[in-house]
Amino acid sequence: MSDKKPLSSVNDFVVRFANVNGSGSASANEMFARAILRHGVPVSPRNIFPSNIQGLPTWYEVRVTEAGHLGARGGVDMMVAMNPQTWDKDVAGIEPGGYLFYDSTKPMPSSKFRDDITVIGVPLTAITNSTYTDPRQRQLFKNIIYLGALCALLDMDPKLIEQLIGEQYKTKEKLLSSNVHALHLGRDWALQNLKCPIGLRVKKSDKVGDRIFIEGNSAAALGAVYGGATVCAWYPITPSSSVAEAFTAHCKKFRHDPETGKAKYAIVQGEDELASIGMVIGASWNGARAFTATSGPGISLMTEFIGLSYFAEIPAVIMNIQRAGPSTGMPTRTQQCDIIACAYASHGDTKHVLLFPEDPAEAFEFAAAAFDLAERLQTTIFLMLDLDIGMNYRLCRPLKWDDSRQYDRGKVMTAQMLDEGRDFGRYLDVDGDGIPYRTYPGTHPIKGSYFTRGTSRDRYARYSEEGSVYADNMQRLVRKFETAQDLVPRPLQANAERPTKYGVIYFGSTSPAMDEAIGLLEARGHQLDRLRVRAFPFHSSVASFLAEHDFVYVVEQNRDSQLRQLIVNENGIDPVRLVPIVHYDGTPITARFIAKAIGDHHDRLKVTPLRKAVS
Amino acid sequence: MTYIAKPKFHHPGLKKNELGYTHRDYEGKISTLCAGCGHDSITASIIEACYELSIEPHRVAKISGIGCSSKTPDYFLGNSHGFNTVHGRMPSVLTGANLANRDLIYLGVSGDGDSASIGFGQFAHSIRRGVNMTYIVENNGVYGLTKGQFSATADRGSKSKKGVTNTDNAIDLVAIALQLGATFVARSFSGDKSQLVPLIAAAIGHKGASFIDVISPCIAFNNHAGSTKSFDYVREHNDAVNRLDVLVGRDEIAVDYAPGTVQVVEQHDGSTIALRKIDADYDPHDRLGAQTFLAKHAAQGQIVTGLLYVDPEADDLHAHLNTVDTPLNMLDADALCPGSAALDKFNASLR
Numbered sequence: 020m021s022d023k024k025p026l027s028s029v030n031d032f033v034v035r036f037a038n039v040n041g042s043g044s045a046s047a048n049e050m051f052a053r054a055i056l057r058h059g060v061p062v063s064p065r066n067i068f069p070s071n072i073q074g075l076p077t078w079y080e081v082r083v084t085e086a087g088h089l090g091a092r093g094g095v096d097m098m099v100a101m102n103p104q105t106w107d108k109d110v111a112g113i114e115p116g117g118y119l120f121y122d123s124t125k126p127m128p129s130s131k132f133r134d135d136i137t138v139i140g141v142p143l144t145a146i147t148n149s150t151y152t153d154p155r156q157r158q159l160f161k162n163i164i165y166l167g168a169l170c171a172l173l174d175m176d177p178k179l180i181e182q183l184i185g186e187q188y189k190t191k192e193k194l195l196s197s198n199v200h201a202l203h204l205g206r207d208w209a210l211q212n213l214k215c216p217i218g219l220r221v222k223k224s225d226k227v228g229d230r231i232f233i234e235g236n237s238a239a240a241l242g243a244v245y246g247g248a249t250v251c252a253w254y255p256i257t258p259s260s261s262v263a264e265a266f267t268a269h270c271k272k273f274r275h276d277p278e279t280g281k282a283k284y285a286i287v288q289g290e291d292e293l294a295s296i297g298m299v300i301g302a303s304w305n306g307a308r309a310f311t312a313t314s315g316p317g318i319s320l321m322t323e324f325i326g327l328s329y330f331a332e333i334p335a336v337i338m339n340i341q342r343a344g345p346s347t348g349m350p351t352r353t354q355q356c357d358i359i360a361c362a363y364a365s366h367g368d369t370k371h372v373l374l375f376p377e378d379p380a381e382a383f384e385f386a387a388a389a390f391d392l393a394e395r396l397q398t399t400i401f402l403m404l405d406l407d408i409g410m411n412y413r414l415c416r417p418l419k420w421d422d423s424r425q426y427d428r429g430k431v432m433t434a435q436m437l438d439e440g441r442d443f444g445r446y447l448d449v450d451g452d453g454i455p456y457r458t459y460p461g462t463h464p465i466k467g468s469y470f471t472r473g474t475s476r477d478r479y480a481r482y483s484e485e486g487s488v489y490a491d492n493m494q495r496l497v498r499k500f501e502t503a504q505d506l507v508p509r510p511l512q513a514n515a516e517r518p519t520k521y522g523v524i525y526f527g528s529t530s531p532a533m534d535e536a537i538g539l540l541e542a543r544g545h546q547l548d549r550l551r552v553r554a555f556p557f558h559s560s561v562a563s564f565l566a567e568h569d570f571v572y573v574v575e576q577n578r579d580s581q582l583r584q585l586i587v588n589e590n591g592i593d594p595v596r597l598v599p600i601v602h603y604d605g606t607p608i609t610a611r612f613i614a615k616a617i618g619d620h621h622d623r624l625k626v627t628p629l630r631k632a633v634s
Numbered sequence: 635m636t637y638i639a640k641p642k643f644h645h646p647g648l649k650k651n652e653l654g655y656t657h658r659d660y661e662g663k664i665s666t667l668c669a670g671c672g673h674d675s676i677t678a679s680i681i682e683a684c685y686e687l688s689i690e691p692h693r694v695a696k697i698s699g700i701g702c703s704s705k706t707p708d709y710f711l712g713n714s715h716g717f718n719t720v721h722g723r724m725p726s727v728l729t730g731a732n733l734a735n736r737d738l739i740y741l742g743v744s745g746d747g748d749s750a751s752i753g754f755g756q757f758a759h760s761i762r763r764g765v766n767m768t769y770i771v772e773n774n775g776v777y778g779l780t781k782g783q784f785s786a787t788a789d790r791g792s793k794s795k796k797g798v799t800n801t802d803n804a805i806d807l808v809a810i811a812l813q814l815g816a817t818f819v820a821r822s823f824s825g826d827k828s829q830l831v832p833l834i835a836a837a838i839g840h841k842g843a844s845f846i847d848v849i850s851p852c853i854a855f856n857n858h859a860g861s862t863k864s865f866d867y868v869r870e871h872n873d874a875v876n877r878l879d880v881l882v883g884r885d886e887i888a889v890d891y892a893p894g895t896v897q898v899v900e901q902h903d904g905s906t907i908a909l910r911k912i913d914a915d916y917d918p919h920d921r922l923g924a925q926t927f928l929a930k931h932a933a934q935g936q937i938v939t940g941l942l943y944v945d946p947e948a949d950d951l952h953a954h955l956n957t958v959d960t961p962l963n964m965l966d967a968d969a970l971c972p973g974s975a976a977l978d979k980f981n982a983s984l985r
Contacts, residue, residue, distance in 0.1 A: 056985075231984035241980070247970040249962035250733045252726075273972040281958040283965055285733040287951075290759040294726040297719070297756070301730025304717060305695070305738075306963035309730060323720050417981040420974045426967050459963065460695045460715035460731070461738050468692060470708050470716040482708070 023135035026116040027218035030060045030085035032096040034169075034219075037109045039102050041073030047162035048079040050183050051169065052412070055083055056232060057179040059224040063089040063531070065411050065607065070257065070350045076105045085226050089378075089414060090532030091407075093609040097219055099165060106131065118217060120169070122161075139213060141168045146204060160201040167205025174216035176223070177206055231379075231417050235408035236312075238379035238418065239338055240265035242386025243310055244273055247426050248336070250309035251286045252298035254317065257350040258406040259340035262312035263288075292317035296324040296335065303334040304471065306431075306459035308390045310336035315344040315357050318364065325399050326365030327473045329496070332446070332455065334393035334400075334429070337361075338386070341405040343605045352605025353406035355527055358581035361401045362555055368493060370500050372507060373401045373555040377530035378408055380415040381553075385508065387420075394429035396503055397457060405576070407528040407607045432456040437466040445469045445480035446492060453499030500556055507554035510561055515546035522548040522568035523600075523617065524561075526582060528607065529574055535610035536617070543614070545621050547572070555585060562590050565597075570624065572617050574600040576608050640664050652688040660684045660691055662712040667702055672824035672850030672865075673772045677709045679827050680741070680770075683834035684711065687882060687905075694739045695731055699724040699753060702779055703745035703772035703850075711741075722753025725760030725769070729951070732765050735961040736952050739838060740767040747777050750786035750805045757807070761814040761843045766950035768837040768844045771807055772824070774852035775863035782855035793860030806932065808942060811845040812925050817948030818844035819924070821939045823868050824851070832878035832907075833941060839880070841902035842948030849937065862935075873931055875916040875940040879908040899946050909941060918944050 026032070034051075038044035045066070052064040063082040069075035082092050097118040100109045113119060115135045121127075123140025132138050147161045170177050181199055188195035209215055240262050243251070253263040267286055274283045289295035295311040302309035313321065318339055328335045341357050343349035361373055374389060376382040382404055389400040430450075432443055437458070443466065446455050455478075458467035469480035477483045478491075525533045530551060540547060550564045565571055565586070573583040580599035587594045600616045602608040640663060648656040660681040665674050684691065691713040698704035700721035707716040719727045728742045742760075749757040749771050760769070775788040782795050789804045811819050818840040822830040830848065837844035849868050851857050857864045862871075876897075882905045897909040897918070909918065917923055924943045931938045958965075 227985075229981075229985075231981050233984050245971050245977070247965075247967060249965060249970065250730060252730065273976065274970070276958055279958065280956075282956050283958050283962070283969055285952075285955050285957055285962060287729070287733070287763070287955075289726070290755055293723060294729075294756055294759060297723045297726025298730030298733065300719075301697070301717075301727035301732075302734040302962075303730075304727070305731040305734035307734030309734070324723070327720055418977050420971070420977045422974050424967075458715070459735075461693050461735065464690060464692050465713050468713050468715050470718065472718045473720065474718070 023116045025118070025137045025218045026096055026114065028096070029220045029222050030083055030224060032083050032219045033092055033094060034081045034083070034097045034099065035095040035109075035112075036079040036099040037102045037105050038077050038079065039104070040069055040071050040075045040077040042162070043159045044077075044101065044162050045079065047166050048081070049412070050180065050187070051166055052081045053183055053232070054170075054175060054180045055081070055221055056227055056414070057183065058176065058221050059227050060085050060221060061087045061089065061226055061230075061414050063091070063414065065091060065407070067606075068351050076102050083221065085224055087226060088531060088535040088610065090535055091607040091609045093611045099169070101165070118219065120165070120172070137217065139172065139217070141165065141205070141208060141213075146208060150204060160197070163198055163201035164205035167202040167207075168209040170202070171206045171209035171215045172213065172217050174220045174222070177202065227414065229417055230414045232412050232414055233379045234261065234410060234412055235376070235379040235382045235404050236261040236340060236410060237265040239382040239386040239402060239404060239409075241269050241418065242383040243336075243390070244269045245383070245420055246308065246387030246390040248308045248310050248390060249284050250298065250302035250307050251284070251311070252289050252295040252309070253311050254289045254292045254295050254313065256292075256314045256317050258342055258410045259312040259314045259317070259338065261410065262338055262340065292320040293324065296321040296337070299335050300324055300328055300333050303393070304460070308336075308394070310338060310390075312338040312340065314340050314342050314350075315348065315360070316346070318357055318360055322365045325371065326367060326369055328399040329365065329369045329371065330367070331471050331473055332397040332457070333471075334397055336389045336393050336400050336402065338402040338404065340409040341403065343603075349605045351406070353528070353607055354576050354603060354605065355403070355405055355529070356577040356581065356603070357403070358577070358585060361403065362585055370556070371399050371401060372396065372503050373403050374508065375403050375526040375553050376408070377527060377551065378415045379413050380418060382408065383418045388508070391427040392503075392506060395427050395454070395506060396499060397429060397454065398499070403527060405528050430454055430456045432458050432462075432467060434463045434467075437463045443467050444478045446476065446495070447478040448495050448498065452502040453495050453497070454502060504556045504558055507556065507558070509558045510553055510564070511551045512560065512564065513549045515548050517546050519546040519548055520569040521546070521621065522550060522564060522571040523574060524550045524552055524564070524571055524582070524586070525574040526552045529576060532608050532610045532613055533574060536613035539610055539614035540618055543618050545618060547617070552582065557586065557589055561586065565590060565592055570596055570598055572598045572600050572620070574608070574613055576602050578603045651685050653690065655685065655688070655691070657681060657685050659713070660711055662707070662709040665709045666705065668854050670853040671702070672774065672852070673703055673706050674709070675824040675827060676770065676772055676830070676848055676850055677706050679830040679834055681710050682827070682831045683838065686831070686880070687835050687838060689739060689838070693737075694741055696741050696743065697724050697728045697731060698743040699745070699748035701745040701748050701777070703743055704748060706772070707741070707743050722748050722751070723756055724748065725753065725756035725765075728767055729760055729763065729765050732767060732951070733957075734963045736766070736957065737961050740765070741838075742767050742769040744769070744771050746771060746773045746775060746785040746787040746807075750807055754786070754805070758810065758814055761811050761816045761845060763951045764815070764817065764843050764949065764954065766841055766843070766952065768834065768846070770834070770846045770848060772850045773807070773847055773863070774850050774856055775861070776852050776856040778852050778855055789862040792862045793858070795855050795858055806928070807845070808847045809925065809928055812921060812928070812943055815843075816845045816943070817842035817945040819943040820845070820941045821847045821849070821937070823849045823872055823939060825865055825869065826872070826939070829874065829877060829939065832880045835880040836878055836901065836905075836907045836941065839901040839903040839905045840944065840948065842945070842950050868937060871935055871937045873936040873938050875911075875913040875938060875942070876918065877910045877912065878941055879910070881906045881908060899944060901946070907941070907944075912940070918942060
């Protein structure tokens with residue numbers, strides 16, 4: 020039947036599940052990914068879901084990668100086609116030689132299949148209906164039954180899946196045993212009726228190490244707990260809502276007074292994003308560490324307050340879990356498309372600090388650091404995640420905390436300092452770093468109070484509309500932003516084996532795809548030095564990197580190469596030397612895409628000697 | 635006069651309150667509003683109320699939005715921190731500030747444009763949440779700083795200074811506050827300090843969302859015939875249901891009231907409100923009754939003033955969130971950070 024040799028690979032393939040949203044498939048699919056991890060084999064799963072609760076198509080993609088390539092790969096080696104709505108497209112998407120797994124209860128015409136793939140039919144509905152009578156049970160256990168069949172087909176150890184079921188239903192004995200039963204129903208059927216295993220196999224390995232499996236949003240929320248955030252105000256918006264929900268869960272676990280049971284935090288679901296950022300500004304003004312989490316449309320609504328934070332110099336932390344824009348855009352698709360919107364958010368001359376974590380581990384670290392930076396710099400700090408790292412489980416190094424670490428509460432003048440006669444000017448640059456002292460409300464009966472305004476004031480916070488006073492303040496804010504350059508996480512550089520005139524700049528969730536692409540490019544004979552930018556304002560090493568290379572590719576997930584624009588604008592360099600490599604269809608960028616785009620451009624750059632060209 | 639710095643000296647015999655502060659200690663900078671502005675009378679009433687309550691001035695946080703009314707926090711309590719925020723967003727900033735430090739007194743000052751138009755949502759939601767605050771709207775029915783446009787509290791049929799008739803229905807913030815569960819609701823008139831001062835004092839003593847709508851005529855743009863927010867109109871149509879005395883601490887009820895004419899309300903801060911009834915049938919503990927009473931009188935063109943509703947058993951957002959007694963902004967890393975051992979355990983649960 021097959022005119023193409025079936026794919027054969029151990030611990031290196033992509034399985035995609037095509038499901039109907041709301042059918043309970045997510046937990047079975049996630050268990051599949053976790054089971055492979057338990058084999059000691061790294062996986063990188065991605066949920067591709069619609070903006071819908073029930074009925075629309077949803078996919079779950081698991082990249083099995085012993086080599087540890089955690090970016091999306093592109094292509095599908097095995098399709099678990101459980102959704103008739105997307106059947107044709109799903110079948111068409113399988114790599115030649117790949118595998119199609121489907122529910123064969125009802126016969127399908129041969130025109131619905133392909134000749135160059137291996138078709139594996141399991142009568143899932145028939146098995147389910149003969150075992151269960153309750154409709155909801157039928158739906159849920161069907162998922163576990165296909166998991167059991169896959170276990171046999173991919174040569175996975177069923178004990179490891181049983182172990183996971185055991186952990187999930189620790190306290191629910193009945194559910195535990197019925198899930199294990201369903202697993203074996205599927206596995207036994209496959210073993211008896213199909214040739215197991217197929218060419219794609221999972222073999223035990225030791226490549227996971229001590230790494231953890233966590234969503235970026237949860238890690239960022241935990242970073243906020245560790246970073247001392249006490250006030251969280253938010254408004255539901257995909258893909259950021261799970262930040263606030265995770266913060267709530269973490270706080271319930273870690274932030275209740277053991278004696279009184281009272282909460283050492285306050286979480287308020289605002290009526291909109293304006294109220295959310297307003298509460299953050301109010302709480303920070305009053306000396307608490309506060310944050311909000313949102314996505315593009317929320318940032319748009321918050322911009323007036325962001326300007327206030329910049330000009331009145333009030334700390335704030337905004338976690339922006341980016342999604343495809345503009346307007347409502349594609350809420351459930353990933354992009355890095357708010358770089359310009361956040362860097363220059365609000366009217367007037369404004370600039371803001373952005374942090375670009377590459378994975379959940381950095382999301383945790385940068386989230387905690389964001390509160391120190393916000394209070395040190397007395398301004399808004401954006402933690403720029405995206406849907407790809409925010410809402411997907413990602414394998415990353417364990418989270419670490421140094422118990423000797425103290426919070427940097429920034430320049431706060433206390434009652435004692437005021438009593439000692441320290442000169443307090445709210446907007447007075449006493450240290451030459453552009454950062455003034457502030458006082459918390461209620462500090463001292465007669466000293467240190469001031470009136471906070473979004474409009475003009477002098478160094479002592481006295482109202483003034485004088486042009487020179489305004490300009491003086493704006494210049495100090497520039498100095499403060501220069502100070503920020505050396506406080507934010509520095510770029511990380513990795514050089515090619517051989518010296519090269521070509522470089523590449525990338526950031527955030529592009530990281531794993533970029534790392535993998537470097538290998539592909541090297542195989543094609545291209546050497547590239549790499550610089551991963553981790554924050555804005557750019558450290559001086561960004562300018563040095565640009566100076567050291569003739570051409571620098573800037574890889575990012577938006578249409579207008581926004582980071583490149585920012586680099587060109589802030590460094591005043593010739594844009595021709597910065598080559599945009601952009602991916603913006605809402606799917607995560609892949610190594611294949613990067614390697615092709617850079618490779619093709621690079622080939623064109625290579626000067627062919629004239630004699631050779633005409634011969 | 636506004637260009638003259640306010641002199642610091644004062645009469646040595648100036649009366650002092652329990653804390654030893656004089657009136658002057660509760661004042662702020664010289665007002666830059668128009669001479670005769672109703673808002674300045676409200677400023678004076680706030681100063682008076684804080685003096686009477688012997689509040690430490692620096693323990694008050696004054697928060698406002700944008701507009702004439704929102705400028706006024708600069709003109710009282712000069713030793714308090716103030717925050718002139720964003721148009722219509724005072725309630726959210728105040729809510730956040732309150733979450734950060736439950737021990738301060740929060741005074742939110744806003745206007746009718748700020749609270750009934752651009753900030754209508756934030757007004758409503760801060761009331762719904764029961765933020766412990768005194769929310770004062772200095773209500774003049776017009777946009778003063780932009781020179782006289784109608785605001786959303788301007789009555790239908792009232793005339794602007796330029797002679798335009800307002801065709802939109804008015805928003806009654808008091809009625810909305812009652813509907814949304816405010817636990818202290820009052821209305822007063824900037825021209826009636828004897829009614830307003832005790833209302834502000836009582837609102838400060840109330841634990842929960844206190845809302846006071848103060849009709850405050852705009853001398854420049856809304857004090858003409860045809861306006862329903864002019865001094866003359868409000869004086870003629872003012873229908874006070876009660877008058878208040880706020881009695882602090884040891885000052886037991888010293889005034890002799892005729893039996894049945896006074897209702898006594900104990901407040902969370904230990905003070906007592908003595909309500910002298912003017913309308914014998916009016917019950918300020920009956921939310922539904924208050925709503926009906928207001929609606930009926932509004933239909934007759936009357937402006938009902940006084941303490942319209944109070945729930946002496948009210949609680950606030952901190953109670954709803956069950957937050958610790960220590961202000962959140964005082965908690966240090968020891969109290970907030972779970973530490974590395976907890977993190978190791980957390981990591982182990984993710985493998």
